[in-house]
Amino acid sequence: MAAEKKVYYATGRRKTSAARVFLKSGTGKISINGVEANKYLTTATGKMTILVPFNITETHNKFDARITVLGGGSTGQAEAIRLGIARALLAVDDQYRPVLKKAGLLTRDSRMVERKKYGKHKARRSTQFSKR
Numbered sequence: 001m002a003a004e005k006k007v008y009y010a011t012g013r014r015k016t017s018a019a020r021v022f023l024k025s026g027t028g029k030i031s032i033n034g035v036e037a038n039k040y041l042t043t044a045t046g047k048m049t050i051l052v053p054f055n056i057t058e059t060h061n062k063f064d065a066r067i068t069v070l071g072g073g074s075t076g077q078a079e080a081i082r083l084g085i086a087r088a089l090l091a092v093d094d095q096y097r098p099v100l101k102k103a104g105l106l107t108r109d110s111r112m113v114e115r116k117k118y119g120k121h122k123a124r125r126s127t128q129f130s131k132r
Contacts, residue, residue: 008091012084014109017072021084023092026064028054032081033068046078053086056103057096063089083108 008023030037030050041047054060065085069077086105089096100106114123121127 008088010084010087010091012080012082012087012108014079014083015072015076015112017069017076017080019067019069019077019080019084021081021088022066023063023085023088024066025062028061028064030065031067037067041074041078043074043078046074049078050081050085052082052103053089053100053105056099056105057089059089063092079109 005024005026010021010023012019012021032040037050038047041050051060054063065088067081067084069081071077072080082105086100089100090106097106116123119126
């Protein structure tokens with residue numbers, strides 16, 4: 001029986017998206033929800049976003065990533081995946097921390113959608129004001 005490859009796990013979140021990232025040594029294949037990353041992410045910015053942690057740490061073709069992501073839209077999902085990959089790379093080797101930290105990839109973006117208030121159209125949008 002062949003030796004098992006070590007799998008590194010991390011979670012990334014952004015807005016209402018949550019991504020679970022599983023990294024193992026390989027050739028650089030990335031699958032998101034069972035689909036190839038290039039097919040799952042339709043925008044070019046989304047495709048570039050998820051590769052940023054690999055590019056910064058120069059680990060492009062060293063790891064295979066299996067990712068499951070839920071909730072939110074395409075941008076939120078891509079940024080959740082980016083955070084998850086950055087955290088998983090930290091689990092691989094703590095030497096990547098200064099580079100990832102300097103690029104701002106280890107900070108969780110805490111901004112969320114503001115809730116709608118009663119008496120308003122949206123969170124802050126009110127009815128038009130008229131003096132008379």
